[in-house]
Amino acid sequence: MEEEDELPLLTAVSSSARQLYLLLRCINFAEKAHVQINDGGLQFSVDEASVMEGSAFLSKDLFTTYTFRAPAPSQREINDSDDEDAPLEPDLPTFQISLPALLETLQIFGLTDPSTSKPHWARDAPASTATGGAFTNNVLGMNNMCRIAYASPGSPLSIVLTEASIRTTCNLTTYEPTFANEIPFDRQALAFKTIMRGTWLYDAVAELSSTSPEKLTLWARTRARKPYFALSSSGTLGSARVEFNNTPVTRAPPPTNNAGTVDAGAPQVNLLETFQLSDPTTPFRASYKFSLIQRAARTMSVATKVSVRVDEQGVLSLQFMIEVEPGKVSFVDFRFVPLVEDDEDVEETQFLGGEEESDESVMEDEDEL
């Protein structure tokens, strides 16, 4: 034991603090983040009132060196898998740190970056920073070294950033984890699953947010073997709906009684990569608090793909695939607890009634073609 204590539990070196920053920024909605270290990487998770969870996984692929010395082999066997979904092992190092402090530290050299002297339009476009345009620091090799170390349980998480002749050391106080249960999500019993581009989901949510709604409802069903997926929002100012159709649509369906309809995406492309419904015969719907979904908006805007899954309990899982640099993907996960529906009947008739009508008319047109 004593010999082990001399070697730090974790040493990880990254050549780009910016990549780590971009990923961790996605879950920047809480003061404290839980950190769990395992063989595959570092898992950062935040939680909001136990109804929303976000987690970013800094896989060891993001680091040039990643050395994790599992503590006390006597306690239990360490999970060896690289899967970021590996169940939480109780004896893996887990602690809390201040997330805003970590984020500020990671961009400590941001202001002296030559890239920030560029005009505003040439930087920080959400799409280009994540994937890395031709003139980002990653490509130009201007990135700064970042070393993360965690010596032993109870010691601070230390981050060392080096740029030219400046070295910044930050020791983040580690706090005892608050044993909040993570939101249970049963991926064996999925009610609905679809995969689409992150930016499309972002556009849809951004579009809906204009009426500052309280509630976001997901709709999904299969009609004539064609998938149909819609997001609708409702609030005091009214309601709106964004539909995703896989089949080519020649024109937008006529607006329903009280819903403004927005046609999303180019008609030629299949908007939904995967589409699964556990019960294709009945339409699927589930509602969530809009303001919580919006917390994931920044992630949506930088993600290449998003997998939208809902289990039988109605828990929504949004899994985002983010390309930090070409060929290197990372994942950020969000989970949301559904809203309990009380005025179900009223809305069901309103929505499905109107929608059925418009849908039918489109279908008929297509059948004739």
Next chain:
Amino acid sequence: MRFKAQIHNIQTFTKLTASLNSLGPLAWLKLSDEQVCFTIIPEQGTQVWAVLSIDTIFDTYAVQSAANNVINLEVPLGPLNRALKSALNATSAQMRLTKKDSIPLLALTISTTSSNNSYSAFPAGANRDDNAIFDDHFGGNRETIITQEVPIRVLAPDVVSGLHEPQTREPDVHIVLPPLMQLKSISDRFTKLAMAGARAGSGTATTRTRLEMAANMHGCLKMSLKTDAMSISSVWTDLVNPELDPSQVANGDIGIVEHPSTRMKLLGSADGQSDEGWASVSIDGKDWGKVMSVGRLGGRVIACFCHEHALILYVYLPTDSGEDESVLTYYISSYSA
């Protein structure tokens, strides 16, 4: 009492007043035959004693008074800065001391070459020099004279006779600072971090951010901050510790041998890892940020650290002639540990 001068470097003068204004609203301006002095002594925070050679900002310069041709004025920096800003495009600007309804004023007469309407069809953003050339070619220019009046107070010699530059002991460490804008960007991050840490902390939030600045005689500068949630420090290495000039030190060569910095040279290391040999001061983060705003003047800065006592910054402004440099001296006193 007469004062009249042609402003020769409006850019520098504007930047100077802007950065001085961040430290205090009023400045004591002392005009004499040899130099122009700006002094700011705020209630608390950093004092600035700026001594400028006349040619740093003025061209033709005339000062006359009954008291050895010295004029002491109390100038509001905000209005002065605003007046100078309107002179940024000027072809010439003149400053003189005058009186209107028995209120003393600094009158700034600015002549600009404005253009007629046909000219405005050209895309904006073109270089100002280009504009001037265009104007000459197209004959579309028209001279405008703007007069800005800044009310001031004339200070009697006995009012200012009690004001003295702070006396400090010989510094333990003197070092050339890295570019101030770089230093400022990092110290601003630190201040932000302190606030993030304060929010996370359980009610023990302090409104003041205490930055710890330290330097050694081996080219290292350290800036650090501690909050409940974290501690952070940045270390610069490979900076320069200028050699002392024996002619400027009391007792010459013997003085240098006995100088505190000579003793400090024996301690510490060039990689900044050692705990020894640091002279450190504890200063207010926000105040430091304001001091750093002088960085936009782009001068060379030497910092003198008196351990746990004070930090003195000498900002040398670049001059055209290269002779008698203008220097701004900042006195930042340390919080007691």
